[in-house]
Amino acid sequence: MGSRRFTRLILDIVAAGESAAQELAPYVAVQIHLVAERSTLTPGELFVACVRFIQWAKKSNLQKVLTPAVEAWARAGWAHAIEEQRFNLRNPAFTVPPIRALLESSDTGLTFPGRLAVAAQPAVHHQLGEAFRQFLLSL
Structure with a gap:
């Protein structure tokens, strides 16, 4: 094409x-x-978009430009999700603390959204294969 x-x-x-x-x-x-x-995504939609953006940014020639935007977007989206959409999360008493800890961390680059996606996965109705989970953690 x-x-x-x-x-x-x-x-x-x-x-x-x-x-x-x-x-x-x-x-x-x-x-x-x-x-x-949409001004607000559901946590499930946010999770899928975050994972896809990470994959795309990692493969892109524009990684240095895309990474800060993906990082800021993921940080803002998940901060909103745990504060304003807690009712849409699976088992929030268990799943919110790891997400909050990452939001408060100083992680940057694709490391941040990669670790955030792994932390957020138990809060949504999506599964990560072990190989893909390791890929996200290795960023």
């Missing part, structure tokens, strides 16, 4: 918010649409 056609495909997906494609770029485009269209 040519560069111009691929760019158009991604922009169409961002605009529509849906794609049947299984590759990372279209998947991330759907998450960008969700983030852009």
Whole structure:
């Protein structure tokens, strides 16, 4: 697929918010649409978007530019989730303290959202495979 056609495909997906494609770029485009269209995501949506943004930023040539934005967005989103959407979290008495501890940490770069995604996973209805979990912790 040519560069111009691929760019158009991604922009169409961002605009529509849906794609049947299984590759990372279209998947991330759907998450960008969700983030852009909604002022607040559910914790489950936040988790999926965070994981996809981490994957995309890690592979991107623009990693140095994307990483601070992903880090700040994840920090703000999860701070909101544990304060304002606690009722949407699974077992908040157990799952909120590890998330809060990471939010208060000085972790930076992709290390922060990677560790945050691992800490947040028990709070949502999504599972991480062990290999992917290790990938997130190794960032």
